Amino acid sequence: xxxxxxxxxxALRASGVRISVSENIDAMNAVRLLGYDHRQRLKDSLSATLxxxxxxxxxxxxxxxxxxxxxxxxxxxxxxxxxxxxxxxEQDSLLGQMLLSGDQAGxxxxxxxxxxxxxxTGIRFFTQKSLxxxxxxxxMGIEDVxxxxxxxxRDESAYxxxxxxxxxxxxxxxxxxxxxxxxxxxxxxxxxxxxxLLDKYLKRxxxxxxxxxxxxxxxxxxxxxxxxxNDRHSRRRKSSKKGCLDLKKTLRANxxxxxxxxxxxxxxxxxxxxxxVALCDVSRSVEAMARFLLLFLYSLNEEVAKVRSFxxxxxxxEATHIFKEYGVEEALVRLHKGVGLGVMLGRTDYGQVFRDxxxxxxxxxxxxxxxxxxxxxxxxxxxxxxGILKLLYKRSKRLLWLNPESPPFWGTGDSAMKTYLxxxxxxQKCTTVRHLERVVGSLxxxxxx
Amino acid sequence: xxxxxxxxxxxxxxxxKGFGSIGYICSxxxxxxxxxxxxxxxxILVEGPAGVGKTEVAKTAAIYLDKPLIRLQCYxxxxxxxALYEWKYGKQLLYTQILKEKLNEILKDTKGLGPSISKLxxxxxxxxxxxxxxxxxxxxxxxxxEGAVLLVDEVDKSDQEFxxxxxxxxxxxxxxxxxxxxxxxxxxxFVFLTSNNTxxxxxxLKRRCLHLFIPFPDTKLEKEIIRVRVPDVSExxxxxxxxxxxxxxxxxxxxxxxxxxxxxxxKVLVLLHSSALDPELIKxxxxxxxxxxxxxxxxxxxxxxxxxxxxxxxxxY
Numbered sequence: 001x002x003x004x005x006x007x008x009x010x011a012l013r014a015s016g017v018r019i020s021v022s023e024n025i026d027a028m029n030a031v032r033l034l035g036y037d038h039r040q041r042l043k044d045s046l047s048a049t050l051x052x053x054x055x056x057x058x059x060x061x062x063x064x065x066x067x068x069x070x071x072x073x074x075x076x077x078x079x080x081x082x083x084x085x086x087x088x089x090e091q092d093s094l095l096g097q098m099l100l101s102g103d104q105a106g107x108x109x110x111x112x113x114x115x116x117x118x119x120x121t122g123i124r125f126f127t128q129k130s131l132x133x134x135x136x137x138x139x140m141g142i143e144d145v146x147x148x149x150x151x152x153x154r155d156e157s158a159y160x161x162x163x164x165x166x167x168x169x170x171x172x173x174x175x176x177x178x179x180x181x182x183x184x185x186x187x188x189x190x191x192x193x194x195x196x197l198l199d200k201y202l203k204r205x206x207x208x209x210x211x212x213x214x215x216x217x218x219x220x221x222x223x224x225x226x227x228x229x230n231d232r233h234s235r236r237r238k239s240s241k242k243g244c245l246d247l248k249k250t251l252r253a254n255x256x257x258x259x260x261x262x263x264x265x266x267x268x269x270x271x272x273x274x275x276x277v278a279l280c281d282v283s284r285s286v287e288a289m290a291r292f293l294l295l296f297l298y299s300l301n302e303e304v305a306k307v308r309s310f311x312x313x314x315x316x317x318e319a320t321h322i323f324k325e326y327g328v329e330e331a332l333v334r335l336h337k338g339v340g341l342g343v344m345l346g347r348t349d350y351g352q353v354f355r356d357x358x359x360x361x362x363x364x365x366x367x368x369x370x371x372x373x374x375x376x377x378x379x380x381x382x383x384x385x386x387g388i389l390k391l392l393y394k395r396s397k398r399l400l401w402l403n404p405e406s407p408p409f410w411g412t413g414d415s416a417m418k419t420y421l422x423x424x425x426x427x428q429k430c431t432t433v434r435h436l437e438r439v440v441g442s443l444x445x446x447x448x449x
Numbered sequence: 450x451x452x453x454x455x456x457x458x459x460x461x462x463x464x465x466k467g468f469g470s471i472g473y474i475c476s477x478x479x480x481x482x483x484x485x486x487x488x489x490x491x492x493i494l495v496e497g498p499a500g501v502g503k504t505e506v507a508k509t510a511a512i513y514l515d516k517p518l519i520r521l522q523c524y525x526x527x528x529x530x531x532a533l534y535e536w537k538y539g540k541q542l543l544y545t546q547i548l549k550e551k552l553n554e555i556l557k558d559t560k561g562l563g564p565s566i567s568k569l570x571x572x573x574x575x576x577x578x579x580x581x582x583x584x585x586x587x588x589x590x591x592x593x594x595e596g597a598v599l600l601v602d603e604v605d606k607s608d609q610e611f612x613x614x615x616x617x618x619x620x621x622x623x624x625x626x627x628x629x630x631x632x633x634x635x636x637x638x639f640v641f642l643t644s645n646n647t648x649x650x651x652x653x654l655k656r657r658c659l660h661l662f663i664p665f666p667d668t669k670l671e672k673e674i675i676r677v678r679v680p681d682v683s684e685x686x687x688x689x690x691x692x693x694x695x696x697x698x699x700x701x702x703x704x705x706x707x708x709x710x711x712x713x714x715x716k717v718l719v720l721l722h723s724s725a726l727d728p729e730l731i732k733x734x735x736x737x738x739x740x741x742x743x744x745x746x747x748x749x750x751x752x753x754x755x756x757x758x759x760x761x762x763x764x765x766y
Binding site: 040041048263 | 485486542
């Protein structure tokens with residue numbers, strides 16, 4: 001029975017519940033205490049010891065049900081027109097006997113045993129399914145049955161012919177059953193492994209090449225990434241909190257001890273939260289990218305405390321409230337189309353954008369602010385207004401520019417990237433999630449880059 | 450602790466019955482987890498929405514086991530000196546003052562600094578002994594002779610560092626005080642941790658605990674809870690109000706009404722001598738289980754519909 005538990009744990013791990021050795025031991029102890037004989041009780045106790053969050057509990061429940069679903073093998077319907085009862089005799093192989101007598105329980109046991117022997121838990125890819133089906137069938141002794149059928153057909157008597165027909169029917173049914181079983185095992189042990197692969201692939205692909213259907217998954221990846229980075233850096237902020245001796249507080253606290261400073265009090269530095277002003281290009285030249293840049297901004301808005309977001313094309317408008325008010329899908333459509341924001345989707349004009357910013361929102365940038373610009377710097381040969389960018393650069397803690405184009409294209413044609421380059425702390429090519437990840441890391445780091 | 454309490458935790462049904470007799474109706478899942486935690490001597494991490502009785506489980510367990518409940522409320526900035534132990538600085542100071550002359554006496558014969566120090570060393574760490582140790586909740590739970598129920602409330606509110614520091618207690622039931630050494634629990638406390646999921650807890654902490662998620666109760670369970678908690682409420686009204694609350698929970702609200710709020714509402718309705726749900730009355734008492742103006746508006750919109758449906762369902766059961 002222990003092997004069963006280990007297999008269940010393997011299936012759980014494959015579906016993304018991480019289970020440590022100590023939890024494994026707990027589960028075994030729990031099972032020893034409560035036994036296997038009560039399904040609901042077993043489920044409850046394993047759920048308590050193995051699944052450690054609401055999400056994991058849900059995964060556990062489906063996994064448990066799927067794992068312990070004893071799908072009764074379907075039997076072929078009996079054809080009663082033949083007068084003589086067809087039964088197994090000594091010459092039939094073990095499998096043949098079971099098939100003929102309709103011993104579904106025996107077949108099920110034999111199938112599971114064979115599956116365990118050939119290591120069905122190792123299945124990873126859907127292309128392996130037919131391989132495993134063949135292996136199981138062969139392991140159960142299908143070859144003997146096939147030979148038997150062939151022999152029976154060669155025989156001329158009506159009985160043999162009918163027997164061959166029945167046997168063939170049962171054999172085909174068995175094939176279907178094994179197929180279902182392998183299918184089920186595949187979904188148990190392999191499903192999420194492939195998801196992991198997909199995640200990995202998505203992280204590396206260029207954002208502009210991503211399809212709409214991958215969008216939700218992308219969002220999950222981004223959210224996870226930003227949250228993780230935020231967590232890590234918020235912790236670091238705390239550890240650097242302790243400063244020097246706070247004389248006033250120490251004196252006050254130690255009045256009770258005649259002023260002898262028994263309890264020193266320390267100054268605590270104010271927590272330095274990342275403060276971000278983000279400007280995102282939504283013009284046509286970055287159309288394919290914009291969706292993901294906006295998604296990135298959206299996730300940033302959710303996790304990091306202080307973000308002001310702007311979008312621009314021919315002019316600049318603030319969009320922070322959109323991120324706060326709407327769900328991700330709705331917000332992205334609104335931002336992309338500029339619904340109700342008053343953004344003009346004409347020719348991209350970085351000069352105008354910077355002028356707009358200087359006029360209305362310059363106050364938002366302080367020496368603690370990180371300015372983040374997402375765009376290709378294709379200015380349609382207008383005045384780049386690099387002076388204002390310089391001003392921003394000087395006012396802010398640092399200025400990051402994420403460009404969806406790769407460096408060789410910077411400064412070619414109407415790109416003003418080269419003009420802006422001196423006034424940016426970092427300019428980075430940003431086409432995949434990996435690039436974004438690096439940027440978020442530097443965004444959240446409190447000390448200047 | 451096992452021997453004397455074994456019969457109380459002999460089976461899952463016993464726990465359910467025992468808790469029920471003190472006024473806590475627990476689902477099968479809760480009882481199973483309690484049973485496992487007791488026999489495996491593992492802490493329980495309780496999660497779930499606010500007001501479903503996370504803290505109440507621990508309190509009831511303390512009453513059921515007839516042991517003191519030691520509660521540690523977590524908050525941001527909670528540290529060792531508030532959770533575990535602290536030196537009694539005042540007492541140390543006072544004693545050194547009082548014993549000044551004694552010290553002089555002891556050191557009278559010695560000449561020079563070296564001999565005085567070595568003489569003092571004979572009396573070693575008298576000022577850093579258990580007498581000067583102020584036990585905080587965690588230490589007192591460990592030290593308690595007859596065992597205790599330790600409730601670490603809202604762990605997610607504490608800092609990550611504090612979480613790491615709980616690990617020693619949770620896995621080994623021991624505490625290390627640098628000046629004294631390791632203090633081992635004489636009888637292991639029954640530990641509950643609750644979390645509202647404001648942040649993800651660390652893997653290490655989760656690994657050491659059994660996990661219990663308490664969702665909002667279903668209609669049957671909630672009715673049972675109301676029956677035990679507010680016995681004065683009539684059968685009809687109980688069915689109706691529970692079905693009403695269950696429906697409200699399906700609406701898109703900022704904060705869903707919790708079990709404790711259902712109980713409060715039931716109490717209020719009893720006070721107002723109502724025997725059946727009445728839309729006007731509900732309108733006036735909505736603020737008991739809804740805590741946001743927006744939520745009240747939403748429920749008001751659907752009020753008649755909800756009342757109708759809950760009346761129908763209420764009589765059905």
